[in-house]
Amino acid sequence: MPTLTSPAELRAAARRGEWRGTTGGHCPAYQQANLVILPQDAALEFAAFCTRNPTPCPIIEITPPGEPEPARCAPGADLRTDVPGYRIYRNGKLAEQRGDIRDLWRDDLVAFLLGCSFTFEHALVEAGVTPRNVERDTMVSMFVSNLACVPAGRFHGPMVVTMRPIPEARVDLVRELSGRYPHAHGAPIHIGDPAAIGITDLERPDYGEPVPIQAKEIPMFWGCGVTPQAVAVKARVEFMITHEPSQMFLTDLPRDGARR
Amino acid sequence: MPTLTSPAELRAAARRGEWRGTTGGHCPAYQQANLVILPQDAALEFAAFCTRNPTPCPIIEITPPGEPEPARCAPGADLRTDVPGYRIYRNGKLAEQRGDIRDLWRDDLVAFLLGCSFTFEHALVEAGVTPRNVERDTMVSMFVSNLACVPAGRFHGPMVVTMRPIPEARVDLVRELSGRYPHAHGAPIHIGDPAAIGITDLERPDYGEPVPIQAKEIPMFWGCGVTPQAVAVKARVEFMITHEPSQMFLTDLPRDGARR
Structure with a gap:
């Protein structure tokens, strides 16, 4: 496209039925x-x-x-x-x-x-910190965390999070940049040890695709819009x-x- | 109190029925x-x-x-x-x-x-720009503007705005400070000439109480939580x-x- x-x-x-792929990276x-x-x-x-x-x-x-x-x-x-x-x-x-x-x-x-x-990923790309899923054109890795959402009526369940590995030296910049987009999940909800939020294996995401994590990279986790769909299912x-x-x-x- | x-x-x-006054200035x-x-x-x-x-x-x-x-x-x-x-x-x-x-x-x-x-007024007070309504312990002046809200079903009508006169030299600071509180109406929706948003007389607010505007002060206008009540009425x-x-x-x- x-x-x-x-x-x-x-x-x-x-x-018109002429667009069936991802919208990531567009507009x-x-x-x-x-x-x-x-x-x-x-x-x-x-x-x-x-x-x-x-x-x-x-x-x-x-x-x-x-x-x-x-x-x-x-x-x-x-x-x-x-x-x-x-x-x-x-x-x-x-x-x-x-x-x-x-x-x-x-x-x-x-x-x-x-x-x-997708909204804040543009800002990371423009700042020279292209997330690996964008670089590789794959679906971002998503995991079911052990962070409980606040329930409402029939809807309850854990928060689904996205994970992007970010070079150590850029973690603060990425936290700050994404924090400017509260309408797009905002700042990360967790940085570092996946086990601290109940994630055991970063190579086996619950949704999306895995990405390699390189030396001196830290996994950063954000709230994910799959959460409400998962609780509705x-x-x-x-x-x-x-x-x-x-x-x-x-x-x-x-x-x-x-x-x- | x-x-x-x-x-x-x-x-x-x-x-317990022991608090019946304003909550402004508290907590x-x-x-x-x-x-x-x-x-x-x-x-x-x-x-x-x-x-x-x-x-x-x-x-x-x-x-x-x-x-x-x-x-x-x-x-x-x-x-x-x-x-x-x-x-x-x-x-x-x-x-x-x-x-x-x-x-x-x-x-x-x-x-x-x-x-x-009330949420962002605390920040103004702490920055040394106490709004006149706080200073005088009066209800903030509110006006029905000519800015149309985006309708939804049976609900439609103009935006109600609050007005606070701010010293010229502090207008930028106040804009910036209130802009940090999008969960409390955020930055002003208008600064200056009241007629530009359909307000004819600052001494006759539609809700709340009038406040004097002094020399070298500029009226600043914010979205107001009376708006949804007014459209529901x-x-x-x-x-x-x-x-x-x-x-x-x-x-x-x-x-x-x-x-x-």
Whole structure:
């Protein structure tokens, strides 16, 4: 795929069915978002869960029931068509994968757009600390930690974290840079010994792909937007739609934050 | 009232009916919050409204339907008793004011805790720029601006803003300091000419009290947590409970922000 800089162009390509890959590395000036769509009866507890766990679940926008347009973060966009790929879950099981969900849309569906670490990875690349997963064009390594999320109703479970190995000398810079993006998981939740947060083997991630860790590199861990999906699967919600991993929704919000 | 530093003590005093005044100036190390309680059927649209207008409506926590404990921001607290004063609205009209809402609580009620400028006022005081409303111990001046909020379902209307006159030489400092508190309305949304945001007379605020503006002072305007209450009144929601103006909910979250 050519590198795109305009969120509207990327969304239009996804809408035409011409964009099915990762959105990582594209539109570096804008925020990318995880998508979770739930029926109204589960959505309030899910909203509570997200507000109680803002590091893995930073809310960018919630849409009113039945409304597929994210009027704040991408006016005119359509969440039923503008994401490259969708996953459909029924009773906690992955039931279907597809590029369009127009025929599944219902008046009681509520969409959650949650911050994504693709947003701050651009800042690391620009500062000359390209994360290994970006360098190798692989999915970031994700692990189920032993950090408990604050529960809300039917939603509870451990925090899923991403891991990026960073050269010792750059750890402070990377902490500081990512801390500027609270809308994209913010500063790391842990730096160093994986066992301290319940991770036994960095070569066997629970999601995504492993990356080699080189001498004088430290593993850094961030809250991950897979967390809310994992708790929703575990809660066996009747019906849920999410984006395909790494195929995010591109917003029109500037990367560094937005006012109003 | 003696100045309290512990949120738990202030909440306990409110619960015992021994605290009925403003919370401004108390517990300077902690975040204070606006409270809006709504029935479930209006709550999702209200959540969407808040996410679409994060400057006037920064979400600190949403509770699941029926749950009066804000498990993230003040575990063990009870939103039915721990706020000094409550206002009850029915069909958009103020119906009652009281110190306890235990007997009004219902399984379908959802509580929203939204950031409050009392939080960043502490930082201004510590930096030696005490806002005039703090100096005079009056309610901050609030105005209905001509800045339209992004609507969500039944909720729409203009942004309500607070105004504080600040010495010219301190405007940059105050902008920078308040900008560190995005969970408490963040940086000003406007500085200078009130007419530019539709305000005609600074001596006649729409809410709160007027303050004198001295020579070489500039009016600075911030998003205000009265905004969501004003749109909910305008939407004539069947039932709503809020805090009494300036009698906020005291959270256990550190003033400068909180992780996880």
